Amino acid sequence: MSIEVTNVTKKFGDFVALDDVSVSLPTGQLTALLGPSGGGKSTLLRIIAGLDSADSGTINIEGTDATRLPAQKRGVGFVFQHYAVFKHMTVAKNVAFGLEIRKRPKDEVKRRVEELLELVHLSQFSHRLPSQLSGGQRQRMALARALAVEPKVLLLDEPFGALDAKVRKELRDWLRRLHDEVHVTTVFVTHDQEEALEVADEIVVINEGRVEQIGTPDQLYDEPANDFVMGFLGEVTQLGDVRLRPHDIEVAVTPGLAGAIEGTATRVLRVGFEVRVTVATSGGDVTVVLTRTHARQLELVEGTKVWLTAASGATTVPAMVAV
Amino acid sequence: MVDVSTPVKWLLRLVAVGYVFFLVAWPVGLVVQHTFDAGFDNLTEALSDEQVVGALQLTLMVAVWAVVINLVFGVGISLLLVRFEFPGKRVLSALIDLPLSVSPVVVGLALLLVYNGRDGWIGPAAESAGFQIIFDSPGMIMATCFVALPLIIREVVPVLHEIGDDQEQAARSLGASTRQTFWRITLPSIKWAVVYGVVLSLARSLGEFGAVKIVSGNITGQTQTATLVVEAKYQNFQQQTAYATSFLLILVSIACLVVVAFLRPKRTH
Amino acid sequence: MTSALIGASEVARPASPEGRRPRRFRRSTPRNTLTRGAGLGLGIAMIWFSLLVLIPLSAVIAAAGSGGWDRYFSVLRNDQTWAAVTLTVGQAGIVTLVNIVIGTVIAWVLVRDQFWGKRLLDVIIDVPFALPTIVAGLVLLSLYGPNSPLGIHWAFTENAVALALAFVTLPFVVRTVQPVLEELEADVEEAAASLGASRGTILRRIILPSLAPAIAAGAALSFARAISEYGSLVLLSGNRPFETEVVSVRVLTFIENGNNGSAAALASVMLFVALVVIVALDIVQRRVARRG
Ligand SMILES: Nc1ncnc2c1ncn2[C@@H]1O[C@H](COP(=O)(O)OP(=O)(O)O)[C@@H](O)[C@H]1O
Ligand SMILES: [Mg+2]
Numbered sequence A: 001m002s003i004e005v006t007n008v009t010k011k012f013g014d015f016v017a018l019d020d021v022s023v024s025l026p027t028g029q030l031t032a033l034l035g036p037s038g039g040g041k042s043t044l045l046r047i048i049a050g051l052d053s054a055d056s057g058t059i060n061i062e063g064t065d066a067t068r069l070p071a072q073k074r075g076v077g078f079v080f081q082h083y084a085v086f087k088h089m090t091v092a093k094n095v096a097f098g099l100e101i102r103k104r105p106k107d108e109v110k111r112r113v114e115e116l117l118e119l120v121h122l123s124q125f126s127h128r129l130p131s132q133l134s135g136g137q138r139q140r141m142a143l144a145r146a147l148a149v150e151p152k153v154l155l156l157d158e159p160f161g162a163l164d165a166k167v168r169k170e171l172r173d174w175l176r177r178l179h180d181e182v183h184v185t186t187v188f189v190t191h192d193q194e195e196a197l198e199v200a201d202e203i204v205v206i207n208e209g210r211v212e213q214i215g216t217p218d219q220l221y222d223e224p225a226n227d228f229v230m231g232f233l234g235e236v237t238q239l240g241d242v243r244l245r246p247h248d249i250e251v252a253v254t255p256g257l258a259g260a261i262e263g264t265a266t267r268v269l270r271v272g273f274e275v276r277v278t279v280a281t282s283g284g285d286v287t288v289v290l291t292r293t294h295a296r297q298l299e300l301v302e303g304t305k306v307w308l309t310a311a312s313g314a315t316t317v318p319a320m321v322a323v
Numbered sequence B: 001m002v003d004v005s006t007p008v009k010w011l012l013r014l015v016a017v018g019y020v021f022f023l024v025a026w027p028v029g030l031v032v033q034h035t036f037d038a039g040f041d042n043l044t045e046a047l048s049d050e051q052v053v054g055a056l057q058l059t060l061m062v063a064v065w066a067v068v069i070n071l072v073f074g075v076g077i078s079l080l081l082v083r084f085e086f087p088g089k090r091v092l093s094a095l096i097d098l099p100l101s102v103s104p105v106v107v108g109l110a111l112l113l114v115y116n117g118r119d120g121w122i123g124p125a126a127e128s129a130g131f132q133i134i135f136d137s138p139g140m141i142m143a144t145c146f147v148a149l150p151l152i153i154r155e156v157v158p159v160l161h162e163i164g165d166d167q168e169q170a171a172r173s174l175g176a177s178t179r180q181t182f183w184r185i186t187l188p189s190i191k192w193a194v195v196y197g198v199v200l201s202l203a204r205s206l207g208e209f210g211a212v213k214i215v216s217g218n219i220t221g222q223t224q225t226a227t228l229v230v231e232a233k234y235q236n237f238q239q240q241t242a243y244a245t246s247f248l249l250i251l252v253s254i255a256c257l258v259v260v261a262f263l264r265p266k267r268t269h
Numbered sequence C: 001m002t003s004a005l006i007g008a009s010e011v012a013r014p015a016s017p018e019g020r021r022p023r024r025f026r027r028s029t030p031r032n033t034l035t036r037g038a039g040l041g042l043g044i045a046m047i048w049f050s051l052l053v054l055i056p057l058s059a060v061i062a063a064a065g066s067g068g069w070d071r072y073f074s075v076l077r078n079d080q081t082w083a084a085v086t087l088t089v090g091q092a093g094i095v096t097l098v099n100i101v102i103g104t105v106i107a108w109v110l111v112r113d114q115f116w117g118k119r120l121l122d123v124i125i126d127v128p129f130a131l132p133t134i135v136a137g138l139v140l141l142s143l144y145g146p147n148s149p150l151g152i153h154w155a156f157t158e159n160a161v162a163l164a165l166a167f168v169t170l171p172f173v174v175r176t177v178q179p180v181l182e183e184l185e186a187d188v189e190e191a192a193a194s195l196g197a198s199r200g201t202i203l204r205r206i207i208l209p210s211l212a213p214a215i216a217a218g219a220a221l222s223f224a225r226a227i228s229e230y231g232s233l234v235l236l237s238g239n240r241p242f243e244t245e246v247v248s249v250r251v252l253t254f255i256e257n258g259n260n261g262s263a264a265a266l267a268s269v270m271l272f273v274a275l276v277v278i279v280a281l282d283i284v285q286r287r288v289a290r291r292g
Helices: A041-049 A091-101 A106-119 A135-148 A165-182 A193-199 A217-222 A227-233 A292-298 B006-035 B041-048 B050-083 B089-096 B104-115 B123-128 B137-163 B166-173 B178-207 B210-216 B226-235 B239-263 C036-065 C068-077 C079-112 C118-124 C133-144 C158-183 C186-194 C199-228 C231-237 C247-256 C260-291
Strands: A003-012 A015-025 A030-034 A056-061 A076-079 A153-157 A185-190 A202-207 A210-215 A237-239 A242-244 A249-252 A261-271 A274-281 A284-291 A305-310 A316-318
Touching (some): A003 A041, A015 A041, A041 A056, A041 A153, A091 A135, A106 A135, A106 A165, A135 A153, A135 A165, A193 A217, A210 A217, A237 A284, A249 A284, A249 A292, A274 A292, B006 B041, B006 C118, B006 C158, B041 B050, B050 B137, B050 B178, B050 B226, B050 C036, B089 C036, B104 B123, B104 B137, B104 C247, B104 C260, B137 C036, B178 C133, B210 B226, B226 C133, B239 C118, C036 C068, C036 C260, C068 C260, C079 C158, C079 C199, C133 C158
Parallel strands (some): A030 A185, A030 A202, A076 A153, A153 A185
Antiparallel strands (some): A003 A056, A202 A210, A242 A316, A274 A284
């Protein structure tokens, strides 16, 4: 295990930001800390990096107890949401910073900086000031800067949060490929479930200072531990006394199946290749998603009477009573 | 945030507080203390001295005129600089700041050279039209305007930049005239900046000394402002009156500071 | 009473963390977008500005130039004037150095430290801006003059000149550095720390370089103000020729003797220095703007 977080608790005044959190992250993996804003993801990441200290609990990095180590000595690379560039230094100087601090020989620094700029595709910008780079370029520079000192672990706090959707998606794929190349243990924070599902080997879902579930993207999606995880990873609707994904509901236009719930389609909305139907039932509105072909076969229009059942093999969790 | 170690922190704190205490706080406190050496006698005496009272009235008159002129000019120039493009704008915007770095003595000399009635560039013509500038209030008002010129502009321009012209264009599109747009949209949004600017200008105007000394001729009982009276009284060995008058000026300037400190919204991060 | 008086609001305003495009990319050739009303307003404003500032300052240059170079030399070669110039520049230099160090320390304390009375300290810093200069002189006399409770008698000495200049220039460096320090992003320092930089290294390589333009701007303003100071010195320094007489006082003496030409010659030198300061500030601000 590369990073062991054991029973970490952190309070800001009376507010409990992390409540007895334990996580272990295996070496060489790309892990996402996923959860809603304010859930404590950044706090956990900063405690791992030594930028904040835990009230209780321990941090172990690559077998050494790092709980009391200052940030300078932990050997972690940290990438911030807003890049945290050194504005008065050129791109090359930014990347060289950590190496110069360590008093590495000049030619080694030069070679390493060139290598890294190559890696993040910024070679031709080495003499520019950060202000002359776009947001995505700045973040790649920040990444090169963090990688320069060969950290044991790389921590990224919403690294793409400040970028626009397109660049964000590009960089996300690029991070995945970079990780496959460099293999450094990486933890990144995100509140975007799509980002986590696409990029991470493993996801830690954090909410209100607690770990809700740890698992691979598939595990999380298919076997959510609870209602919260299920809701956070994708759309959910409630059918009778279970909650399930809208595309896991079977629709029939004739009664027949045992346990089917009867309702009336009140809204039929075509979104691209799928059709979203709102069905009014005695237990409230249910959202159903079908393919367009399927909807056409059923001749589904507003006002049609329908009978709904959960598809066999659907992921369901019991609905919580009176939320 | 990276912090310094505790002993260094205490050292820095001590240096900062100590320096300001010995340079500013204690000396100002002493003047206040001297004013009340004999209870309220010094103050009442000063306030019954015709020379002092006249000077205070003159100071107020000059300052109010200067502030009003700078207000109109300042708001107007700010709008022109931010909302319009015209050739020479950059130069004008740089020149506007010039008065901040010109010595008051040079300001006085400059006005004297142009407006004196004997051999000035414009002075003799103005005087033959029955308009005395130097050694009279117009000159003093001009000198005061000069030294306080950029203060309102420096407050208003950044705010105008910040609010942009979206609201003004929206008002225009709704049929508001230029005048209506100014009074109903622009002015309310720069209101506080204008108020700060005015308070700053007032403090600066009430306290001007060097420039006014030169253009006023420093004629006792006629063109002597409060600051000139402080000098005269002190050199006349009427130090108690000098302290009392200074106290009044300190009071006004600290009041201005407090107004600014409380009205100005906290810096947002 | 901060950036308004010290004229450095641009220095004090760093760009947002987002990659905002620097303005200069958008700079187009000067166009004219004045409406008729605005044009009229600009005309009136320019007439007033000319009458108040441009014509009088030109008059100083003209009066100074009317005597040719000879007058410059004779004015500056005068021993008493030369003594005043060296005294003023020397003391202004010393005071500016003091301000660079102490002003930065005060700004640091105001931004990074927390203690009882900090808010009061913050307000007191502005007192020298708001106080009439003649009152400033009187105020300093009360602690450093003949009746000093400290037993220090610096009135009419060179120290008095330094004291007065230090008083009136106190806020400049503090008020240019303070907002920049406030806007320094904590994560930049944290980034340096996670790369292994010690406190000292972070201070030297990250914080001070970020503050340098603001410190330079504050120092320039402080120097410009110091060499042009007059009011606070009147009561305190005694204006003793060769000892405590500064350039402003020299100019005033020329005026009082009816020697406007010499006054203008000396004044134009001071104007020139003011101009150099403005240009230097503009350059600093552009460089900072480039950093974004
Ligand atoms: N320095 C701090 N002081 C007080 N509260 C904080 C501080 N840092 C974080 N918090 C609080 O702790 C909670 C978790 O914050 P954070 O870890 O930043 O959440 P996330 O990164 O998941 O959005 C939030 O409610 C936040 O307001
Ligand atoms: Mg966060």
